[in-house]
Amino acid sequence: MITCPEVKSYDFIASLGSACIVADKIQKNNLRLFSGPLDWIVSNPSSTIQFLGSEFNDFFKLNNLKTKGIHENNFTYLVEDTSYNLLFVHDFLKDSTISSQYLHLNSKYNRRISNFYRWCLKAESALFIMYFPGQDDYLPEVKELISTLKEKFPDLNFDLLILFLSDKKEARVSKVLENCYVGYVYHNESNWVDSDPFWRHLLRNFSINFSFKTIDLAGVSYLEDNYLDFKDTGKFVYTGLAQYENTGRWATGNRTRIGVKICDNLSLTVSTN
Numbered sequence: 021m022i023t024c025p026e027v028k029s030y031d032f033i034a035s036l037g038s039a040c041i042v043a044d045k046i047q048k049n050n051l052r053l054f055s056g057p058l059d060w061i062v063s064n065p066s067s068t069i070q071f072l073g074s075e076f077n078d079f080f081k082l083n084n085l086k087t088k089g090i091h092e093n094n095f096t097y098l099v100e101d102t103s104y105n106l107l108f109v110h111d112f113l114k115d116s117t118i119s120s121q122y123l124h125l126n127s128k129y130n131r132r133i134s135n136f137y138r139w140c141l142k143a144e145s146a147l148f149i150m151y152f153p154g155q156d157d158y159l160p161e162v163k164e165l166i167s168t169l170k171e172k173f174p175d176l177n178f179d180l181l182i183l184f185l186s187d188k189k190e191a192r193v194s195k196v197l198e199n200c201y202v203g204y205v206y207h208n209e210s211n212w213v214d215s216d217p218f219w220r221h222l223l224r225n226f227s228i229n230f231s232f233k234t235i236d237l238a239g240v241s242y243l244e245d246n247y248l249d250f251k252d253t254g255k256f257v258y259t260g261l262a263q264y265e266n267t268g269r270w271a272t273g274n275r276t277r278i279g280v281k282i283c284d285n286l287s288l289t290v291s292t293n
Contacts, residue, residue: 028225029228030179030228031139031143032143032146032147032228033149034149035058035150036058036068037061037062037068037151038151038152039151040062045223046149046223048216049223053139055135056135057076058071061108062106062107064104064105072165072172073168078104082118082122084101085100085122087118096112096113097114139237143233144176149180150180152183158182179200182200182201187207188206190206191203191206191218203222
């Protein structure tokens with residue numbers, strides 16, 4: 021079963037955890053414009069609310085980190101934050117100690133935290149996507165999360181998409197609060213690719229709006245003389261794109277797809293470097 025809400029677009033879309041699958045799927049659907057601090061760790065709604073409220077004040081402290089095991093990839097340690105029940109799965113290489121890698125990784129997470137707040141404080145609209153591991157009585161935590169986001173980012177017009185993973189082959193979304201959607205999407209833990217079509221259906225009505233604010237925050241540079249070929253869809257100008265889509269998606273990981281809105285017959289050309 022696949023159902024979708026109304027089409028909506030935002031300056032940016034970001035993962036709030038609680039597992040890597042959220043960042044993975046929004047990246048595969050060309051909706052991930054930057055790396056956030058919660059993208060690639062196993063977290064939980066309670067700790068996320070605390071970190072957002074404190075501007076990640078007690079996040080990734082060395083004294084809280086303990087080795088829990090080795091990842092199945094046999095390359096990285098599973099490192100637990102014992103104070104906040106977090107699990108760092110992809111960061112710590114197995115052939116080095118935690119302490120020897122900490123400074124480099126701490127700098128990386130500080131950059132991601134700063135980048136997250138830069139987008140939240142300067143953008144006008146956003147969609148935050150979060151996986152909830154349990155379905156029992158989840159609304160109180162959702163309301164607390166919304167309240168925290170409103171308090172920290174009062175000028176940001178945001179929606180929240182809460183996701184539950186399902187063993188049924190489905191992708192459905194419904195609106196439960198004024199600015200909150202709840203979705204159920206098929207997941208196969210042993211084969212994440214198997215769920216790609218269902219995530220694609222679920223996310224297809226959420227898109228990046230190519231606002232000037234988004235272009236500025238993403239660091240896209242304008243070309244003065246050297247113009248690239250583009251296709252005019254009637255809504256967007258795309259540059260460096262072999263075939264165009266009408267869903268308002270782009271990818272900035274390798275800057276292969278860039279688009280901007282057409283305003284009053286004025287089209288802008290942007291680089292794809």
